[in-house]
Amino acid sequence: MWINNAYAQFGGASGDSGISSIVMMIGMFAVLWFIMIRPQMKRQKELKAMLESISKGDEVKTVSGMLGKVVEMSDPYVTVELAPNFQVKMEKAAIAAVLPKDTLKSI
Numbered sequence: 001m002w003i004n005n006a007y008a009q010f011g012g013a014s015g016d017s018g019i020s021s022i023v024m025m026i027g028m029f030a031v032l033w034f035i036m037i038r039p040q041m042k043r044q045k046e047l048k049a050m051l052e053s054i055s056k057g058d059e060v061k062t063v064s065g066m067l068g069k070v071v072e073m074s075d076p077y078v079t080v081e082l083a084p085n086f087q088v089k090m091e092k093a094a095i096a097a098v099l100p101k102d103t104l105k106s107i
Contacts, residue, residue, distance in 0.1 A: 051092050054078065059099040062090065067104055 054060065058070045060080060068080035071087055079089045 050098060051095060054092065054095065054098060059101065059103050060095045061097045061099055063094050063096045067099065069104060 054070060054073070056070055056073055059067065060070060061067050062080070066080075066082055066088075068082040068088070070078055071081045072079035076091055077089055078092050078095065079087050081087045
């Protein structure tokens with residue numbers, strides 16, 4: 001009884017509501033794509049390129065915030081010298097950034 005009155009008051013369900021809901025969903029997906037998905041894909045692409053360009057002698061910052069110099073490289077792993085005669089072997093994915101040359105000398 002109450003539901004019928006509500007439909008009568010607002011004109012009931014019309015054919016436009018189906019089309020408008022589809023357009024609204026497409027619009028929300030487009031906004032989500034341009035605000036969240038596309039920038040994340042761009043960041044992942046840049047990170048992958050940075051990890052592939054790392055070479056022996058580069059100064060790097062790890063995900064945990066440690067700074068060091070790349071001493072040795074194997075395919076999935078990298079050996080980073082954090083202090084004189086103190087080397088740590090870690091995965092390449094643990095490197096957050098490549099620092100400019102001679103950054104560690106100024107610290």
